[in-house]
Amino acid sequence: MNAKFKWMTLVSVVANPILLYLAYKLTHQTTKSSEPSEETEVLFFPDEGLQCPRLNTRRGCLDEKCRFKHTPQSLARLEEILKSATTSCDVCMFVIASQQLINILVELHQRGVKVRCIADNQDMDGVLHALRSNGIVVRFDKSDYLMHHKYVVIDSKMVLTGSYNFSRGGMGINRENIVKVHHPHIVMAYLDEFNEMWQLYGTEKFSYNFRKEMVYQGTG
Numbered sequence: 001m002n003a004k005f006k007w008m009t010l011v012s013v014v015a016n017p018i019l020l021y022l023a024y025k026l027t028h029q030t031t032k033s034s035e036p037s038e039e040t041e042v043l044f045f046p047d048e049g050l051q052c053p054r055l056n057t058r059r060g061c062l063d064e065k066c067r068f069k070h071t072p073q074s075l076a077r078l079e080e081i082l083k084s085a086t087t088s089c090d091v092c093m094f095v096i097a098s099q100q101l102i103n104i105l106v107e108l109h110q111r112g113v114k115v116r117c118i119a120d121n122q123d124m125d126g127v128l129h130a131l132r133s134n135g136i137v138v139r140f141d142k143s144d145y146l147m148h149h150k151y152v153v154i155d156s157k158m159v160l161t162g163s164y165n166f167s168r169g170g171m172g173i174n175r176e177n178i179v180k181v182h183h184p185h186i187v188m189a190y191l192d193e194f195n196e197m198w199q200l201y202g203t204e205k206f207s208y209n210f211r212k213e214m215v216y217q218g219t220g
Contacts, residue, residue, distance in 0.1 A: 043074040045164060045176040051076035078178065079104060081160065082152070088114040090153040090194045094146065095119065095165040096127045102166070106134045118197055120147040139201040147197070151190055158182050159190045 052068035054061040061070060082089065082104050089108050096102065096119050109115045117138040119127050131138050141147030151161035162178040181187065 040182070041077075041180040043077055043162075043164075043178040043180070045074050045178075046173055047073040047075050049073070074178070078160075078164075081154070081158075081180065083108070085113050085154045087155050088116075088153075089155075090191070091115070091117045091166070092147075092149045092151050092153075092194055092197070093117070093119055093166045094148050094150055095122065095167045096131070097165075097167045099130070102130045105131065105136060109134060109136050116194075116198060118147065118149075118194065118201060139198060141197075141201060149193075153187065153191050153194060156191055157184075157187060159187050161190065 047069070048071070049069040051073035052061045052066055052070050054063075054066075055068075055070055055072070055076075061068070079101075082101070085108055089105065091105065096117060105115050105117070115136050117127070117131055117136060119138065119140055121140045121142060127138055150163060150165055151159055153159055159181045160178050161181070162176065164176040164178045
C-alpha cells in the first residue's frame with residue numbers, strides 16, 4: 001500500500017463520522033424548527049366549579065373558607081387565552097350567547113383588537129344587541145342550513161376549536177371540548193374558511209336559493 005492510498009484511507013475514516021454528524025445536526029435542526037413553537041392544549045367542560053380569582057396571584061388564596069375551586073378550571077383558561085389576543089380575534093360560533101364571553105370580546109374591541117364574529121341566525125337579535133351595540137361587526141348565515149362551526153382564530157396564529165359553543169350550556173352543563181392549535185397550516189385553513197364566509201355573509205344576495213345553487217353546482 002503506497003503512501004497516497006494510506007493518506008486517502010485515513011482522511012476517509014476521519015471525515016465520514018464528521019459528515020454523518022453534520023448531516024444529523026442539519027436534519028435535526030430543520031425538523032425541530034418546522035414544529036409549532038407552542039404546545040397543543042386541550043380543555044374539557046363542564047368545570048368542577050368557578051376557579052378562585054386569586055389562584056394564580058403571587059400570594060394565592062389565603063381564605064380557608066373560600067367557596068371557589070383552587071385547581072385550574074377550563075373556563076378560566078379559555079378566558080385567559082381569549083384575552084391574550086393583541087391584533088385580531090375572529091369568532092365563528094353556532095351560538096354566541098354567553099354574556100361572560102361576550103364581555104371579553106367587547107373588552108378586546110375596546111383595546112383596539114379587531115374583532116369579527118360569525119354566527120348562525122338562530123339567535124340573531126340577542127347577538128346583534130350585545131355585540132353590534134358595542135361596535136363589533138357580526139355577520140350571520142342567512143340560509144336555511146346551519147352554520148355549525150365552533151372555532152376562534154386569535155392573531156392569525158392560534159385556533160381554538162372543538163364542540164364548545166359560547167353558550168350557557170357550553171360553560172357549565174354540557175360535556176364539551178376545546179383544542180388549542182398553533183400549527184401554521186391548520187391556522188391558515190381555518191382563517192381562509194372564516195374569510196370566505198365573511199365575504200359571503202356580507203352580501204345581501206346570500207339567501208337560501210343562493211346557497212342551494214352553490215350546492216347543486218358542487219361548490220358548497
